[in-house]
Amino acid sequence: MPMSKDYKSRLFPSAEKIAQHYGTPFHIYDEKGIRETTSKLKKAFAGIKGFKEFYAVKALPNPSILKIMHEEGFGMDCSSIAELALSRKIGSGPSDIMFTSNNTSPEDFEAALSNGGCILNLDDITLVEKTPKMPELICFRYNPGERRTGNSIIGNPIEAKYGVAHHQIIDAYKLAMEKGAKRFGIHTMLASNERDYTYMVETARMLLNLVEEIGSALGIKFEFTNIGGGLGIPYRPEDNDLDLDSMGKEITALFNEFKEKHGYAPALFMESGRYMTGPHGVLVTRAINKKEIYRRYVGVDACMSSLMRPGMYGSYHHIDVLGKEDMPKTLVADVVGSLCENNDKFAVQRELPAIEDGDLLIIQDTGAHGHAMCFNYNGKLRPKELMLKQDGSVDMIRREETLDDLFATLNFTPDRLAL
Structure with a gap:
């Protein structure tokens, strides 16, 4: 099973408070x-x-x-x-x-x-x-x-x-x-x-x-x-x-x-x-948009640059909607980000409970090859990482990137080679 019941029991009751304090999206490890x-x-x-x-x-x-x-x-x-x-x-x-x-x-x-x-x-x-x-x-x-x-x-x-x-x-x-x-x-x-x-x-x-x-x-x-x-x-x-x-x-x-x-x-x-860390990490992201054209889409504030496995490999990551884990799955939708790539999808035609803007989505099993494979296409900034400690507290263990970080390599001493 994705994400242990024990991790859920300790994370889910506090997830909204954590999200309000740190802002979304973020990876959080157990x-x-x-x-x-x-x-x-x-x-x-x-x-x-x-x-x-x-x-x-x-x-x-x-x-x-x-x-x-x-x-x-x-x-x-x-x-x-x-x-x-x-x-x-x-x-x-x-x-x-x-x-x-x-x-x-x-x-x-x-x-x-x-x-x-x-x-x-x-x-x-x-x-x-x-x-x-x-x-x-x-x-x-x-x-x-x-x-x-x-x-x-x-x-x-x-x-x-x-x-x-x-x-x-x-x-x-x-x-x-x-x-x-x-x-x-x-x-x-x-x-x-x-x-x-x-x-x-x-x-x-x-x-x-x-x-x-x-x-x-x-x-x-x-x-x-x-x-x-x-x-x-x-x-x-x-x-x-x-x-x-x-x-x-x-x-x-x-x-x-x-x-x-x-x-x-x-x-x-x-x-x-x-095996050591994969099941012990999740990506927490907030729903920010709904779109209905030829199929339904749920837009979230994370994108493929925060978790590339679904877009790159077609990999499955289970998704819970916080507070709606036991609700009927009446929505069939793609869960997508804002990247200028059509494979910027966390789920394709996934059965989910009804989702409203502001809902938190918990994308599971991101504790390995998740943040590690983040990238900056479209100038997207890599998200923060948090740790749920054994005593129940939460530590930030990596801050999110800033535009200054992204542009740092553009600050250099000019070097021209005349040929």
Whole structure:
């Protein structure tokens, strides 16, 4: 189910007061729900020594969220200089950061290897030669190609730009060893929003088989396997939850079997983002207009620049109208913003209760890839972010953008190159 009943019970009674105080639109996140999910994940994999979640910073790159993850003992999965900077700012050390980039630039390498470095996860065999200084611990991102198809969102690995191909993987580690690497991990990422837990179990099995293959060929042991992220959440009311407990039990059994056979087992890492915060955020926006032409439209004061997933991917986000959750759904309408794009829609032909100007709409499951994917087309300003704290108070954790922010890059020292 989208948005837990517990979050609703704590947010909805105060939503209008929050909206009047801060103004709409805004994303608001649930600290209690986030911490409960971190505990659930740690419990599911407690049987694997060295288990560690590296939160996917790209999902919700707000320092207040990252600080929660750090306090819960999680690392950070980073893929850009900005994400590295945010992670280090909240206290993540070298062993708490896994840097996985693609088409990695010299500037990216410099940032990753500075400040004590991090766990460097290389995306291509050619990057071995481009790494300024090979760290003692190195990891490669593996792309299995035809040996395994991806899920419906991430597509077929053979068409993906990511990772080292199967026929290159042993040579990649061999080259890294020649450059000075002495400790090893392996990573893959084959799913996005996957709610079939068996898919993740098979990913773990695949990596353990690969660890065995590479280890036998090169005489090395692996410190960790990273099965990536991609754990899914139920966006639609009829969707089932991911069976995390069964996933934990079956993956733990695989690691125990590996240990019995080889006398050791690598640690298990993963890098979930959506699963950790997605259900624990909502976009609150106010209805400001109704339009009836060939179909009905409800205009709101947020637009696609505040949540691009429905317009970009056709994704479903459940919508409640505050105070009308139990009213008959007599309205069929598109819920739209003011952007000059026809795909600026939060819902298409959605069944909703009757909506009047001034009503608050709660657009659910925006705690991952929501604010993080905001943009400025049409000069739209990105909204504020709030946190519903465990004690029931609300903190603003990011203010809304202003025109001064938007125009800041137009203030510069003139620089003309004569040709």
